[in-house]
Amino acid sequence: MIRAVVLISGRGSNLAALLEAALPVEFAAVISNRPQAAGLAYARGRSIPTIALDHRDHVERSAFDAELMRHIDAYQPDVVVLAGYMRILTEAFVARYAGRLVNIHPSLLPSFPGLDTHRRALAEGVKIHGCTVHFVTNQVDHGPIIAQAAVPVLPDDTETTLALRVLVQEHRLYPMALRWLAEGRITVTNGVARVSGQASQALLAPIPGDHADLSA
Ligand code: NHR
Numbered sequence: 671m672i673r674a675v676v677l678i679s680g681r682g683s684n685l686a687a688l689l690e691a692a693l694p695v696e697f698a699a700v701i702s703n704r705p706q707a708a709g710l711a712y713a714r715g716r717s718i719p720t721i722a723l724d725h726r727d728h729v730e731r732s733a734f735d736a737e738l739m740r741h742i743d744a745y746q747p748d749v750v751v752l753a754g755y756m757r758i759l760t761e762a763f764v765a766r767y768a769g770r771l772v773n774i775h776p777s778l779l780p781s782f783p784g785l786d787t788h789r790r791a792l793a794e795g796v797k798i799h800g801c802t803v804h805f806v807t808n809q810v811d812h813g814p815i816i817a818q819a820a821v822p823v824l825p826d827d828t829e830t831t832l833a834l835r836v837l838v839q840e841h842r843l844y845p846m847a848l849r850w851l852a853e854g855r856i857t858v859t860n861g862v863a864r865v866s867g868q869a870s871q872a873l874l875a876p877i878p879g880d881h882a883d884l885s886a
């Protein structure tokens with residue numbers, strides 16, 4: 671079993687999906703930079719140690735991240751999992767957990783790094799959107815891509831309906847990717863992540879109403 675510490679900022683639905691997936695992973699602790707994050711209560715309900723830090727208690731990002739690292743290191747994790755964690759991490763933090771720090775991002779990277787991905791996808795009129803699990807590097811949302819899931823963008827989509835369609839796939843994708851990591855199957859060469867014994871690292875959501883016509 672590998673040991674993981676999960677960082678969250680809010681709702682924690684990806685955290686819940688990971689905890690429910692029966693992965694060969696010991697979830698040692700859940701840490702939030704927002705004390706009111708609903709995901710903390712969820713973790714407590716599963717008897718997982720939680721730590722609530724408040725990034726507003728620190729003026730300097732480096733001081734907050736130093737405190738974060740101190741808490742994480744107390745659990746000696748093999749991987750640090752960002753699940754809806756909303757604060758950019760400092761270089762010192764990324765360096766400390768390089769190669770064992772992963773994130774799920776709500777777009778098909780390298781399209782739409784950063785925030786408000788669903789709004790921007792709608793504004794660009796893309797017809798396919800999705801989510802990406804990647805290793806975290808100092809170039810925000812540009813680390814080696816472990817796995818992606820794609821969903822169609824539908825004509826009547828709003829930010830809410832599109833985000834929900836992507837979220838359903840996030841909840842499939844992240845457990846799958848973390849399982850590969852736990853199984854030691856992921857290697858990175860020249861910035862490209864590969865999974866041993868895996869033909870595809872992509873999930874495709876079905877397009878509603880798209881089925882073979884058998885009426886003729
Ligand atoms: N840190 C590093 N160094 N590299 C990455 O790739 C990171 C990271 C920290 C978080 C998640 C990422 C996402 O999936 C992530 C990847 C927050 C912001 C952001 O601008 C950007 C990307 C991501 C997460 N945050 C604002 C900030 O000033 C705060 C926004 C808020 O609090 O609501 O840090 O999208």
Ligand code: GAR
Pocket residue numbers: 678679680681682683684685709753754755756774775776784785801837840
């Ligand atoms: C998820 O959609 C995740 O991909 C996204 O925030 C949501 C968190 O939901 N992450 C980011 O935007 C990171 N900047 P959750 O708290 O219910 O897992």
